[in-house]
Amino acid sequence: MDVDPRFLRTFAAVARLRSFSAAARELGYTQSAVSQHIAALEADLGTALLHRRPVAPTEAGTRLLEHGGAILLRLDAARADVMRVATGPPTRLAVGATPLSARVAARAVAAARNALPPLEASLRIGTREAIATAVATGELDAGIVDGIAAVNDPLRLPETGLPAAEVAEEELAFALPPDHPLLGRGNRVRGARLEDLVDARWIDAPAVTAPLADLAMLARADGFRAALVYDGQDVAGLLALVEAGQGLALLPEKVVATGVPLASPRLVHRTELLRGGGAAALVGITAP
Amino acid sequence: MDVDPRFLRTFAAVARLRSFSAAARELGYTQSAVSQHIAALEADLGTALLHRRPVAPTEAGTRLLEHGGAILLRLDAARADVMRVATGPPTRLAVGATPLSARVAARAVAAARNALPPLEASLRIGTREAIATAVATGELDAGIVDGIAAVNDPLRLPETGLPAAEVAEEELAFALPPDHPLLGRGNRVRGARLEDLVDARWIDAPAVTAPLADLAMLARADGFRAALVYDGQDVAGLLALVEAGQGLALLPEKVVATGVPLASPRLVHRTELLRGGGAAALVGITAP
DNA sequence: GATGATTACGGACGCCGTAAGCATA
DNA sequence: TATGCTTACGGCGTCCGTAATCATC
Numbered sequence: 001m002d003v004d005p006r007f008l009r010t011f012a013a014v015a016r017l018r019s020f021s022a023a024a025r026e027l028g029y030t031q032s033a034v035s036q037h038i039a040a041l042e043a044d045l046g047t048a049l050l051h052r053r054p055v056a057p058t059e060a061g062t063r064l065l066e067h068g069g070a071i072l073l074r075l076d077a078a079r080a081d082v083m084r085v086a087t088g089p090p091t092r093l094a095v096g097a098t099p100l101s102a103r104v105a106a107r108a109v110a111a112a113r114n115a116l117p118p119l120e121a122s123l124r125i126g127t128r129e130a131i132a133t134a135v136a137t138g139e140l141d142a143g144i145v146d147g148i149a150a151v152n153d154p155l156r157l158p159e160t161g162l163p164a165a166e167v168a169e170e171e172l173a174f175a176l177p178p179d180h181p182l183l184g185r186g187n188r189v190r191g192a193r194l195e196d197l198v199d200a201r202w203i204d205a206p207a208v209t210a211p212l213a214d215l216a217m218l219a220r221a222d223g224f225r226a227a228l229v230y231d232g233q234d235v236a237g238l239l240a241l242v243e244a245g246q247g248l249a250l251l252p253e254k255v256v257a258t259g260v261p262l263a264s265p266r267l268v269h270r271t272e273l274l275r276g277g278g279a280a281a282l283v284g285i286t287a288p
Numbered sequence: 289m290d291v292d293p294r295f296l297r298t299f300a301a302v303a304r305l306r307s308f309s310a311a312a313r314e315l316g317y318t319q320s321a322v323s324q325h326i327a328a329l330e331a332d333l334g335t336a337l338l339h340r341r342p343v344a345p346t347e348a349g350t351r352l353l354e355h356g357g358a359i360l361l362r363l364d365a366a367r368a369d370v371m372r373v374a375t376g377p378p379t380r381l382a383v384g385a386t387p388l389s390a391r392v393a394a395r396a397v398a399a400a401r402n403a404l405p406p407l408e409a410s411l412r413i414g415t416r417e418a419i420a421t422a423v424a425t426g427e428l429d430a431g432i433v434d435g436i437a438a439v440n441d442p443l444r445l446p447e448t449g450l451p452a453a454e455v456a457e458e459e460l461a462f463a464l465p466p467d468h469p470l471l472g473r474g475n476r477v478r479g480a481r482l483e484d485l486v487d488a489r490w491i492d493a494p495a496v497t498a499p500l501a502d503l504a505m506l507a508r509a510d511g512f513r514a515a516l517v518y519d520g521q522d523v524a525g526l527l528a529l530v531e532a533g534q535g536l537a538l539l540p541e542k543v544v545a546t547g548v549p550l551a552s553p554r555l556v557h558r559t560e561l562l563r564g565g566g567a568a569a570l571v572g573i574t575a576p
Numbered sequence: 577g578a579t580g581a582t583t584a585c586g587g588a589c590g591c592c593g594t595a596a597g598c599a600t601a
Numbered sequence: 602t603a604t605g606c607t608t609a610c611g612g613c614g615t616c617c618g619t620a621a622t623c624a625t626c
Contacts, residue, residue, distance in 0.1 A: 320583085
């Protein structure tokens, strides 16, 4: 009567790989088993979930995928959460961080090692979503993530039931090439409004900072389009692109060399700590 | 290998009813089956989830319950969501609303019936959580809920993946008894700050407006304590209590007869529409 | 001793793999 | 024709109920 999570996993894999046989290989099933999983799901729900040849989700399938992802993530988070209270404090400290939070994270890891010497520590850099997911599933013990949000608003992260604590909120600024008109004398101090720059040449750097689509959400304005997508994970590369006149980006004021502050709306660069559990994760990781 | 959702349901029922046998009766299982469900879960996770005699969740069990509730809700939401796109527009229009949104909802239902005459319509009043849950599971087609939030912030609702649209944001005011000191001449216009009233005699009316605990969260202040809890669902009763000098409450300015506006922080009374799907739910339900 | 959770055991159903069938590029 | 999804079928594991056992009030 209830949808089996294993079927959901199979369905997700098939939809992602767009192939029954590839999903079977990945999951260690036979092609036949995968076919039966999908058939069972479709029979249970009374609707086709996938088009075949080529394999693609139907409208109903798309809906199920959205829910399914959240469900599977939360299922893993539940297991990890329960295991943590069961197994007691770990001997390892695996921390994740987004590029702009790497500094804070590194300092926190160092502090933790000083406090509890015999720790096998590691630091991993990744996107907000990847870090949050890994902390939820217990792959990491703690994570420090950042993004853009309204003042005092929490970051929008995948729902995992994890407690998130504010570490810092910092002013934002537009990183601009040195010859940008906005940098002309008068405007220097006053700052620019986000609405005025909707049609500017944006650099979308989803792995470094908030994806452009998120900005559009926060600004309640459509039309943000990326002139260039930067796939790197380092701020330096992004700033180099800006300096080379390839476009502009919205970043924490502290890392911006030449640019103007964000005047409105009141958005900030927010950093949050995701606590995975165990006492070790709590040590030494506080506001910078 | 994966936690079976049925086991999760059983576990939730046992924890709620604090009894294996009662849960068995409710779910249509035998006592034995329930025992085996719990045993399977505990074996899978490698930890005790329940204390027996008396039956109560362990620390690990408590964690599982939190996740489990979210998972089961989302599972039901997934089924309902898929079914909706499969079955096409319904002939029924079941709307839910919180007490303070009843007026808006009633008008919306009336408008919808005028637009699409042959509709079997219904309107149900309940708490935010109950309405949101019912919309997610397809029990209701749409819901109108309200609560207190920071400006432009969405309401905190159970995670269901439902789209929520803002219907209105209104000013808040403290409802006060006519002889309250704050109403003395001078203060009338200026309004009062939430921090100044932390120690006041609050009436907690969780079924009518936001629970006091939510207010504490939003104000980032502890210490709000209820002098009296009002369990009714109607605003009139709550206002009568205020007028009788039993305490104060924070309500939308429009329904407050005697009181002072909320000056700070910038909180508003927010109303949101939860769209359950089907075209019918979309008709006639817009901003008032 | 009664109520209520656990354990033992048998039957039934469901899931997976092998293998044959079938559709589409 | 080849690749890849579906269907048929048999074995095995899992889940549930009956019934006996054990523990606690």
